[in-house]
Amino acid sequence: MHVCDSTNEVAKRQSDMPHGTLFIADMQTNGKGRSGKSWESEKNCGIYMSLLLKPEMSTVDVSQITLVAAVAICRALEANTQIKWPNDIVIGTKKVCGILTEKTGDAVICGIGINVNTRAFPEEIWNIATSLYIETGKKHNRDYICAKVMNEFEELYDIFRTQGFGAIRDEYASLCATLDKEVRLIRNNEEVTAYAYDISENGELLIETDEGQFFVRSGEVSVRGIYGYV
Numbered sequence: 326m327h328v329c330d331s332t333n334e335v336a337k338r339q340s341d342m343p344h345g346t347l348f349i350a351d352m353q354t355n356g357k358g359r360s361g362k363s364w365e366s367e368k369n370c371g372i373y374m375s376l377l378l379k380p381e382m383s384t385v386d387v388s389q390i391t392l393v394a395a396v397a398i399c400r401a402l403e404a405n406t407q408i409k410w411p412n413d414i415v416i417g418t419k420k421v422c423g424i425l426t427e428k429t430g431d432a433v434i435c436g437i438g439i440n441v442n443t444r445a446f447p448e449e450i451w452n453i454a455t456s457l458y459i460e461t462g463k464k465h466n467r468d469y470i471c472a473k474v475m476n477e478f479e480e481l482y483d484i485f486r487t488q489g490f491g492a493i494r495d496e497y498a499s500l501c502a503t504l505d506k507e508v509r510l511i512r513n514n515e516e517v518t519a520y521a522y523d524i525s526e527n528g529e530l531l532i533e534t535d536e537g538q539f540f541v542r543s544g545e546v547s548v549r550g551i552y553g554y555v
């Protein structure tokens with residue numbers, strides 16, 4: 326597609342298509358981010374795609390699919406990328422890619438936005454957003470990256486499907502920029518400072534506060550570094 330509102334929305338409208346169908350656009354007029362935010366989707370600059378999945382497991386954990394996708398993207402981008410738990414791909418202290426996974430009926434839609442050749446961002450996000458072009462000083466081929474992400478995802482999804490997230494946990498943890506750091510957890514305007522020390526077999530963030538050790542599930546809270554976004 327050249328243009329659509331949001332590849333996630335297109336995938337939802339066509340969720341009767343087979344497992345593995347990929348919806349991809351050159352531009353989105355209503356790109357969606359997490360927590361009701363919008364996703365900057367300038368024409369031909371980024372990768373805007375949504376993968377339609379029909380998981381066989383009846384009680385699939387949608388948030389774990391997002392973590393699997395995050396590892397696939399890091400493998401594919403190779404540009405010193407790390408994961409800000411749970412699912413932002415960062416280079417240094419700035420975000421280069423976001424993932425929005427949604428469930429509709431028996432389908433799961435994994436929406437991926439990668440800032441590839443974007444040269445500048447709106448004022449509100451320039452200090453937290455980056456692109457492969459900005460980081461490397463050269464243009465990148467979007468088709469090539471997209472194919473690489475899908476190849477890596479296919480391999481990892483197979484491991485996830487047959488062995489569970491536990492089999493991917495170590496690689497996820499090795500890529501996770503949130504670990505071994507003081508973080509701020511923000512829930513309903515309440516902030517708690519904690520030390521993030523590990524990732525569980527299910528993909529939860531393990532934290533320690535003055536009150537003890539806790540598991541944090543993605544979607545429950547937003548996590549920030551003590552000094553900035555990562």
Ligand code: BTN
Pocket residue numbers: 330331332333334353355356357358359360362364372373374375413422423424425436437438439
């Ligand atoms: C985030 O907030 O970090 C998630 C961003 C997800 C953006 C992608 S772009 C392709 C797909 N279609 C959308 O509308 N959103 C996702």
